[in-house]
Amino acid sequence: MGLNAGPVPPRVDAYVKAGLLELVAHAAREGGWSTRRAAALLGLDHVRVLRWQARAVVGRLDDAKPGPEIALHALLPWEREAIVKIAEERLEIDRSHRKPAHRGSRLEVFHASESTVLRVLQAAGIKVAERPARERRPRREWPEWVEWVELVPDVITIYDFTHFRGVRPWSAIAVMDVVSRYWLATVVSPEETSTQVEVASTRALEVLGKAHLLDDEEFLAELRGGQVPGHDAFPLPAVSDNGPQMTSSATRTFMAGARIAQHFGPEELLGGVLRARSVPASNRRAATGDQLLAAGRPLGRERWSGGVGVVGRQGLEP
Numbered sequence: 001m002g003l004n005a006g007p008v009p010p011r012v013d014a015y016v017k018a019g020l021l022e023l024v025a026h027a028a029r030e031g032g033w034s035t036r037r038a039a040a041l042l043g044l045d046h047v048r049v050l051r052w053q054a055r056a057v058v059g060r061l062d063d064a065k066p067g068p069e070i071a072l073h074a075l076l077p078w079e080r081e082a083i084v085k086i087a088e089e090r091l092e093i094d095r096s097h098r099k100p101a102h103r104g105s106r107l108e109v110f111h112a113s114e115s116t117v118l119r120v121l122q123a124a125g126i127k128v129a130e131r132p133a134r135e136r137r138p139r140r141e142w143p144e145w146v147e148w149v150e151l152v153p154d155v156i157t158i159y160d161f162t163h164f165r166g167v168r169p170w171s172a173i174a175v176m177d178v179v180s181r182y183w184l185a186t187v188v189s190p191e192e193t194s195t196q197v198e199v200a201s202t203r204a205l206e207v208l209g210k211a212h213l214l215d216d217e218e219f220l221a222e223l224r225g226g227q228v229p230g231h232d233a234f235p236l237p238a239v240s241d242n243g244p245q246m247t248s249s250a251t252r253t254f255m256a257g258a259r260i261a262q263h264f265g266p267e268e269l270l271g272g273v274l275r276a277r278s279v280p281a282s283n284r285r286a287a288t289g290d291q292l293l294a295a296g297r298p299l300g301r302e303r304w305s306g307g308v309g310v311v312g313r314q315g316l317e318p
Contacts, residue, residue, distance in 0.1 A: 007043040008020070008042070008043055008044055011063065013062070013063075014061035014062045017052050017056075017061045018056070018061060020042060020044065020049075020052070021049070021052055021053060021056060023038065023042060024038040024039060024042070024049060027041075035049055035050070075110075075112065075116065075120065079110045079112070080120050080124075082104065082109045082110045083100065083104065083110055083112065083117055083120045083121070084120065084121070084124050084126065086100050086103060086104055086107075086109065087100045087117070087121055087126060087128075088126070090103075091126070091128070095128070095129050095131060096128060096131075097114060097117045097118040097121055097128050098114045098117075100117055101113060101114040101116075101117040104117075152179060153177050153179050153180035153182065154177060154180075154208050154209075154210075155179070155235075155236065155237070156177070156178040156179060156236075156237045156238075156239065157175055157176065157177055157178060157184065157204060157236070157237075157238050157239070157260075158175075158176055158178050158238070158239040158240065159173060159174060159175040159176070159197070159200060159201070159204075159238065159239075159240055160173070160174065160240060160241060160243075161173050161192055161196075161243070161245070162174065169190055169191075169192075170188065170189070170190050171188075171189065171190075171192050172186055172187065172188045172189075173186070173187050173189075173192075173196050173197065173200045174186045174200070175200050175201060175203070175204040178239065184203070184204035184207045184208065185200045185201075185203035185204040185207060186200070187199050187200040187203070192245060193245055194245050194248045194250040194251040194254070195250075196245070197245050197246065197251050197254070198250075198251070198254045201238070201254070201255070201258060201260065202214070202258075205258060210236070213236075213257075213258050213259045214257060214258055216257075219257065220257050223253050223256055223257050224253070234255075234256070234259045234260055234261040235259055235261075236258070236259055236260045236261065237260075237261045237262075237263055238255065238260045238261065238262055238263065239263050240262065240263075240264060241264065242264045246262070246264065247264065
């Protein structure tokens with residue numbers, strides 16, 4: 001019967017139950033044993049044998065599936081028809097199973113999750129043309145002009161926003177000197193817009209002694225008129241991620257007015273500048289971007305936020 005030595009498992013199929021019942025009947029018929037005695041010898045509970053005998057009379061030794069045949073929360077036929085109807089009406093526009101799910105709830109026609117709508121459409125033979133996944137952006141290399149920048153303090157800056165879990169939606173933007181790790185400016189605000197980027201950058205220029213770059217009224221008037229030149233000719237590189245506050249037209253215009261050249265990319269792609277201090281001091285001024293990328297090991301986040309390496313100008317290496 002497929003049973004090993006030991007007690008009968010909690011779940012057995014109809015074939016095993018029929019075999020055990022036959023052994024109990026044989027013991028009662030040939031040896032005059034009681035049902036309780038035969039069940040104890042087989043390692044079965046007496047009540048369990050009685051329940052199997054009652055089910056064998058009506059031919060229901062097989063265990064029934066748990067729960068009802070149709071779930072109480074299952075979709076009704078008219079709900080399936082409504083899902084198919086709404087999906088067919090705007091399938092070419094929506095091009096997704098998610099929008100029909102939300103539209104049906106908003107119109108109070110049906111209430112179903114996105115995955116349920118997808119299964120209904122697949123069962124109806126409706127193929128949803130999903131948008132292909134976006135291709136991975138190629139790695140953005142440093143522009144050629146960056147290799148000619150002398151890697152000394154007060155030239156290349158990096159800035160980013162930091163969020164606080166306990167005081168949402170407050171955030172802080174910090175501007176730091178990449179080479180010296182000098183903390184130039186910080187702005188704490190409940191907003192996270194290009195305005196905070198401009199304020200922090202202006203304070204950083206004042207600390208660097210370069211606020212006079214914003215005094216060219218004629219050039220600023222040209223920028224306000226929409227004539228924003230390319231950033232490749234500006235002498236001050238600034239590194240950031242691709243956040244909307246950094247890539248907005250307002251930030252681009254301000255950076256142009258401050259003669260700041262923007263460079264975007266994740267932190268790991270900025271290794272050429274972030275590892276500037278790993279290059280010997282004698283070669284630091286002549287080092288190129290490729291040489292810097294190959295030098296040293298990546299800097300951990302503790303170098304930025306833990307106080308290690310964030311020093312004043314008096315503590316810089318020569």
